[in-house]
Amino acid sequence: MDRREFLKKSAALGFGAGLLILPKGLHNAATLAAQENRYPDLVALKGGTPRTMFERGMREIGGMGRFVKSGQTVVIKPNMSFDLAPEYAANTSPELVAAVVKQCKDAGARRVIIVDHSLAHWERASKNSGILDAAKNAGAVYAQAEREGYYQKVTFNGGRRLKETMIHESLLEADVFINVPVLKHHGGAGVSCSIKNLMGCIWNRQTYHSTGLQTCIADFLYAKKPDLNIVDAYRVLTRNGPGGGNLADVAQIGSMIISPDIVAADSAAFALVNRKQGEVEYVRIASEAGHGQMDLSKLNISRLNV
Amino acid sequence: MADNRIPRGRKTPALIRFLFSLAVLALFVYAYLSPTITVNGLLALLVKTQFSAVLYGAGIAGIAAIILVLTLIFGRLYCSVLCPLGTAQELFWRIGKFLRKKLPHLSSSSFFRKGYSPPPKIRYIIPLLAALGVVFAFTPLMIIFDPISTFGRGMNAARSLLSFVLAIPLAFILLIALAHGRAFCNWCPVGITLGLFSSAAPFGMKVSSKCVSCGLCEKNCPAGCIQAKEKRIDSERCVLCLSCAAVCPTGSVAYTARGRETVSGEARRVFLKGAGKLSFLCGAAYLLGPSIKLFSRSAAPVNAAGASLPILPPGAKSVRHFTSRCIGCQACVSSCPVKVIKMKNAPYPAMDYASLDLANAREACQYNCVECGQACPTGAITRLSVDEKHRTRIALSTLYFERCVVNTKHESCGACAEVCPTGALTMVAFSEPGIPFLTRPIYDERYCIGCGACFATCPALPKAFTLAAVPEQSLTVGSRPLEEAGDELNVETTDDFPF
Numbered sequence: 031m032d033r034r035e036f037l038k039k040s041a042a043l044g045f046g047a048g049l050l051i052l053p054k055g056l057h058n059a060a061t062l063a064a065q066e067n068r069y070p071d072l073v074a075l076k077g078g079t080p081r082t083m084f085e086r087g088m089r090e091i092g093g094m095g096r097f098v099k100s101g102q103t104v105v106i107k108p109n110m111s112f113d114l115a116p117e118y119a120a121n122t123s124p125e126l127v128a129a130v131v132k133q134c135k136d137a138g139a140r141r142v143i144i145v146d147h148s149l150a151h152w153e154r155a156s157k158n159s160g161i162l163d164a165a166k167n168a169g170a171v172y173a174q175a176e177r178e179g180y181y182q183k184v185t186f187n188g189g190r191r192l193k194e195t196m197i198h199e200s201l202l203e204a205d206v207f208i209n210v211p212v213l214k215h216h217g218g219a220g221v222s223c224s225i226k227n228l229m230g231c232i233w234n235r236q237t238y239h240s241t242g243l244q245t246c247i248a249d250f251l252y253a254k255k256p257d258l259n260i261v262d263a264y265r266v267l268t269r270n271g272p273g274g275g276n277l278a279d280v281a282q283i284g285s286m287i288i289s290p291d292i293v294a295a296d297s298a299a300f301a302l303v304n305r306k307q308g309e310v311e312y313v314r315i316a317s318e319a320g321h322g323q324m325d326l327s328k329l330n331i332s333r334l335n336v
Numbered sequence: 337m338a339d340n341r342i343p344r345g346r347k348t349p350a351l352i353r354f355l356f357s358l359a360v361l362a363l364f365v366y367a368y369l370s371p372t373i374t375v376n377g378l379l380a381l382l383v384k385t386q387f388s389a390v391l392y393g394a395g396i397a398g399i400a401a402i403i404l405v406l407t408l409i410f411g412r413l414y415c416s417v418l419c420p421l422g423t424a425q426e427l428f429w430r431i432g433k434f435l436r437k438k439l440p441h442l443s444s445s446s447f448f449r450k451g452y453s454p455p456p457k458i459r460y461i462i463p464l465l466a467a468l469g470v471v472f473a474f475t476p477l478m479i480i481f482d483p484i485s486t487f488g489r490g491m492n493a494a495r496s497l498l499s500f501v502l503a504i505p506l507a508f509i510l511l512i513a514l515a516h517g518r519a520f521c522n523w524c525p526v527g528i529t530l531g532l533f534s535s536a537a538p539f540g541m542k543v544s545s546k547c548v549s550c551g552l553c554e555k556n557c558p559a560g561c562i563q564a565k566e567k568r569i570d571s572e573r574c575v576l577c578l579s580c581a582a583v584c585p586t587g588s589v590a591y592t593a594r595g596r597e598t599v600s601g602e603a604r605r606v607f608l609k610g611a612g613k614l615s616f617l618c619g620a621a622y623l624l625g626p627s628i629k630l631f632s633r634s635a636a637p638v639n640a641a642g643a644s645l646p647i648l649p650p651g652a653k654s655v656r657h658f659t660s661r662c663i664g665c666q667a668c669v670s671s672c673p674v675k676v677i678k679m680k681n682a683p684y685p686a687m688d689y690a691s692l693d694l695a696n697a698r699e700a701c702q703y704n705c706v707e708c709g710q711a712c713p714t715g716a717i718t719r720l721s722v723d724e725k726h727r728t729r730i731a732l733s734t735l736y737f738e739r740c741v742v743n744t745k746h747e748s749c750g751a752c753a754e755v756c757p758t759g760a761l762t763m764v765a766f767s768e769p770g771i772p773f774l775t776r777p778i779y780d781e782r783y784c785i786g787c788g789a790c791f792a793t794c795p796a797l798p799k800a801f802t803l804a805a806v807p808e809q810s811l812t813v814g815s816r817p818l819e820e821a822g823d824e825l826n827v828e829t830t831d832d833f834p835f
Binding site for chain 1: 772831
């Protein structure tokens with residue numbers, strides 16, 4: 031075998047091997063797409079506790095394994111912004127956060143990080159919300175977020191007003207980003223839920239307020255979009271939000287929304303509190319920008335009573 | 337060297353005592369510097385052991401008497417183990433000794449003192465001022481020299497340029513200590529006061545007849561209170577560090593009952609001298625008091641315009657209440673989780689009271705937090721229940737809607753109402769022809785506690801809020817009642833989904 035022949039044969043062999051492998055790859059992609067279609071776009075639940083609704087909902091949407099692969103780093107963003115106990119509904123239910131952490135761990139996540147740039151003092155808010163202990167016991171790590179040094183400047187295209195912001199470092203190295211907001215009244219933005227919750231990922235919140243709150247909230251999705259949104263609507267703070275602090279303002283509606291589509295998740299959550307589709311400005315802006323589907327009639331929704 | 341001649345066991349008491357006081361110092365440093373609020377309990381406990389704290393602390397003044405009685409019998413045990421500033425000086429002195437061993441040319445420097453060094457009599461003016469401060473509840477007089485205040489200021493340094501300036505006394509004292517040991521203790525109001533009591537104590541360091549006046553103890557005394565030739569230890573200034581006993585080659589110095597020969601003749605004379613000094617202090621305090629009182633009245637800007645008043649920590653009541661009890665230990669500054677309590681030269685220039693610097697803070701006085709009152713050892717900041725804290729007004733905010741971004745840019749904001757813990761700020765509908773539906777803040781002074789949250793968070797430039805101290809802290813009516821809430825969400829609890 032001379033040199034030329036060797037090269038020819040090698041090339042032929044390589045091509046042959048490629049032909050053998052290629053259809054398999056195509057086949058895999060096709061099955062993956064089919065599997066994705068098998069799952070609903072959004073799961074809405076009622077009637078259970080935050081943990082039971084979450085567990086039932088995750089089974090419906092394909093299990094945590096669909097989002098978290100073995101060895102990955104997962105960042106969970108709950109709302110633990112206020113120095114208030116869980117029953118005041120200003121923060122995400124600690125029971126829910128713990129359940130999410132546990133499923134991520136069970137799915138093989140190497141590291142599960144919880145992070146929130148809290149409005150109240152981080153130590154008081156993380157402890158009194160009950161989230162710090164619950165998440166740590168479930169195996170998560172708490173990421174400090176109270177100093178500018180924990181954030182990195184990110185510039186991005188597409189935003190109408192927001193072109194750059196300081197994003198928490200943990201999010202920039204995360205393989206999977208899971209958003210676990212609480213649905214509640216918000217004096218400034220109207221209602222707070224999935225998209226608004228992402229405001230706790232950044233350092234310079236004042237910029238949002240001074241350059242257009244609604245637009246900036248929506249613009250952040252160009253920088254980072256969660257892979258999964260789990261909306262805690264078990265207890266809802268109906269007025270004096272986002273802080274509240276009065277149990278009389280809290281209504282227990284015992285619901286949950288789960289969706290990989292953040293706009294759909296907010297749209298559905300806001301329907302639970304009688305806000306009309308598109309009434310909340312930042313959701314409308316996010317939908318127009320193509321970050322997700324606001325029109326619930328176009329979604330494959332799975333409605334479950336637990 | 338001398339070490340070879342000294343039996344091993346002789347060093348043990350001095351070593352144990354030094355390690356113990358070092359452990360106390362370490363606890364102080366840890367409690368002052370730890371960034372987490374979980375050690376605030378330890379800080380409060382430690383600061384409460386300090387003499388000036390017990391002297392001023394309402395209800396625990398009895399402990400001051402106990403310390404004095406113990407000093408009267410056993411000498412300055414307090415200075416030996418409980419004072420962090422004393423131990424810190426000793427630590428630096430030992431470092432200085434180590435440096436001299438490594439760099440022998442330092443020893444010839446005139447900076448280093450060797451041996452007996454009696455400080456001038458004028459030092460008695462310092463506890464006199466402190467005594468005046470106690471008698472007339474005017475603490476600035478003692479804060480300048482107070483050991484725990486000096487130490488606390490040093491610990492809280494480096495938070496700002498101003499704080500750094502306030503740490504200079506500690507830095508200076510420790511620099512001196514490198515060469516001169518516990519030199520400050522001779523000028524410390526607490527040390528001098530306790531010295532008056534310890535001068536005739538029946539227990540103390542005693543030199544036996546075995547002494548050969550070799551002078552090693554004199555060289556190794558951090559307080560500079562030993563005259564080797566005369567075989568005398570000045571028990572007024574001795575801080576019971578036991579260093580002399582540790583270095584004595586003949587074992588002739590020990591802590592023991594000082595015995596008949598000293599107590600009967602010598603000590604009686606010393607005791608009478610001490611009593612004389614004490615009565616001099618009390619008499620002078622009585623005579624000078626009224627002028628001090630006048631000074632304090634004129635210095636306290638109680639009736640001044642709100643802007644020139646400091647915003648005091650919640651529970652400090654008023655400038656008068658606060659300055660009559662604050663010993664400047666800075667425990668409140670250390671305990672504040674968001675560090676809005678700062679060391680500040682207010683309200684008296686050159687004095688180091690803590691006050692809230694909310695106008696320059698990123699953060700607000702935290703609604704549910706009562707740490708500063710818990711940490712305060714004297715009740716200068718009274719302890720508030722969380723419920724009282726929720727209603728304690730430390731300042732008043734004013735909203736200028738014309739500067740608000742809702743008004744100037746016609747954009748949603750609500751940052752102020754979001755952080756307002758009492759509902760003094762709420763969002764209500766704001767609609768003007770030609771602009772989209774918005775919510776705007778409205779402010780109700782009745783509910784405002786002046787925590788500064790609105791001011792800290794307002795994105796407008798200039799800010800749509802101002803914040804001014806109140807002359808007297810008072811209780812508000814509480815939070816805004818529910819029926820007054822503005823915008824709200826409607827929820828229906830049905831089994832169906834609305835979509």
